[in-house]
Amino acid sequence: ALQILAGKLVPNLGQYNSPPDWPDVIKRYKGSEIQRYLTQVKSGRHLVAIKPQHVEQYPRICKGTVQDTLAQxxxxxxxxxxxxxxxLALADRVVDQLSGGELQRLAVAVTCLRAADVYMFDEPSSYLDVKQRVKAVRSIRKVLDANSARSVIAIDHDLATLDYLSDFICFLYGEPAAYGVVSQPYSVAQGINLFLDGYVPSENFRFRNEPLDFEVGAKAQGPTSAVQFKYPPLSLSLGNSFTLSIAEGEVRQSEVVVLLGENGMGKTTFGKLLTGQLEVPEVTLPKQKVSLKPQSIILKDGSPVAAMKVKEVIDQKVDAVLRADTHWQEEVLKPLGIGDLFPREMAHLSGGELQRVALALVFGKLTDVYMIDEPSAHLDCEQRVIACQVIKAFIRRHQKAAFIIEHDVMMSTYLADRVIVYAGTPGVQSQASGPQPLLQGMNQFLESIDVTFRKDGDTGRPRINHLGSVKDREQKAAGNYFFMEVRGPY
Structure with a gap:
């Protein structure tokens, strides 16, 4: 859709054998707003600036340093x-040496700086932590503040980011890789809630059998199950530039603990300590079987897995006892849609498809603890909710424990029984708390990044308050950076 609105892709109007050209398309929509818009875009009277979806390809376009790119x-x-x-601190860094989050921030900046009438941002929240997502949204909003005649179109799968960024919402529904329908514009709250409900009232059409329910709420009591894993205080230094201190803690059976913090605070490092990839001198962690889903899912060139079909990978890497378990197939394989991917080669899967396979593989091992790094990456809104349901159902049915690293606030609050909060200076020094109640931890984390969330009255989903708004000021004055209802223990 963005490619069409940017004038880079000619819609075929269903004429597969003899596709029309732009004059035919413009004529087809004679008398409509879309005709006026496309005419201005194709004539050059409307300039369009696009931030691409895949910022990891940005170094192919931008050579030199960050400062050179911004100057251009x-x-x-x-x-x-x-x-x-x-x-500013990255000014002298060469673009091809930037991380995914740094590339994303650079791409957003470059797009905002361009002289254009229409600005398009394709997934501006990818690779960014919560604080960086809020800053990116505020930068994008400044494009409109500078010139009210400009327009911004954004695509994103983080509903909290879209909620904060948007004035109106259009949601898409249909069948992936088959067809898609764009809804009429709705107000932000109504549009997101209708999408979650899966029902279009103006069309009297239900496009999803079940609503997407977040079940967000703080527990009245902490978990009372047995301790699954306990770890002592940990301190380590990585090179001469970063120090990490971790308070002692424990995770219980059937419990999900979410790690909250900015990028560069050592959350993935904690995962490496847990899985034995890193060791702390003079400290021995209790021996535990740990199943890890890494942050980055990249198939290296020449990897034997890349040439394998998905079914072959599942058969080879999933424990036989789970493969034969119909409950596992129903709670993991089926909701993640892995069966549809069975005939596909791993090398030909998209990022979202690889993520779903990786989640199936991490739960294909019966271990004591599961470490899952950014399960939302590359997944759309619906798939994120399904992934949450899969994680919670598996952990609770098998009475295991899980640590989750996640930047999507909705996923974090849906998943978390307790949270670990990271405070400090990214890339310099960090202190990780012990596991603490969800409401207490979210308040501590959000206060550190100066952001408040309220609860949507219809769905219970977290919504970001605009900086300086009445609700933002009221919650900060009361010390309630995160509002939730209390529910009983599970």
Missing amino acids: AGASPDSAIAADLDL
Whole structure:
């Protein structure tokens, strides 16, 4: 859809054998708003700036340093947008040496700096932590503040980010890889809630059998099950630039603990300690079987797994006792849609498809503890909720324990029984708390990044308050950075 609106892709209007050209398309929509828009885009009277979806390909386009790239877009070395997106410290870094989050912030900055009438942002939240997502949204909103005649179109799977960014919402429904329908514009709250409900009232059409329910709420009591894993206080230094201190803690059977913190605070490092990939001198962690889903799912060239079909990978890597278990097939394989991927080669899977296979594989081992790093990456909104349901159902039915690293606030609050909060300076020093109640931990984390969330009255989903709004000021004054209803223990 973005490619069509940007004038880069000609819609075929269903004429597969003899596709029309732009004059035919514009004529087809004579008298409508879309005709006026496309005419202006194709004539050059409407300039379009696009932030691409795959920022990892940005180094192919942008050569030189971050400062060079910003200068080419018309920014001074100390420009406000570079400061807003924390790019000043990266000014002398070569673009092809940037991480995914740094590339995303650079791509957002460059797009905002361009002189255009329409700005398009394809998944601006990818690779960013919560604080960076809020900063990216505020930078995008400034594009409109500078010139009210401009328009912004954004695509994202983080509903909290879209909620904070948007004035209106259009949601898409249909059948993946077959057809898609774009809804009419709705107000932000109504549009997101209708999408979650799976029902279009104006069309009297239900496109999803079951609503997407987040069940967000703080437990009245902590979990009372047996301790699954206990770890002592840990301290380590990585090189000469980063120190991490971890308070002692424990995780119980059937419990999910979510790690909250900015990028560069050592959350993935904790996972490496847990799985034995890193060791702390003079400290021995209790021996536990740990199943890990890594943060990055990349199939290296020449990897034997890349040439295998999905079914072959599942048969080879999943424990035989689970493969034969119909409950496992119903609670993991079926909801993740792995059966549809069986005939496909791993090398030909998209990022979202690889993520779903990785989740199936991590739960294909009966271990004591599960470490899952960013399960939302590359998944759409519906798949994120399904992934949450799969994680919670598996952990509880098998009475296991899980640590989750996640930046999507909705997923975090849906999954978490308790949270570990990371505080400090990214890339310099960090302190990780012990596991603490969800409401207490979310309040501590959100206060550290100066963001407040309220609860949607219809769905219970978390919604970001605009900085300085009445609700934002009221919650900060009361010390309630995160509002939730209390529910009983599971």
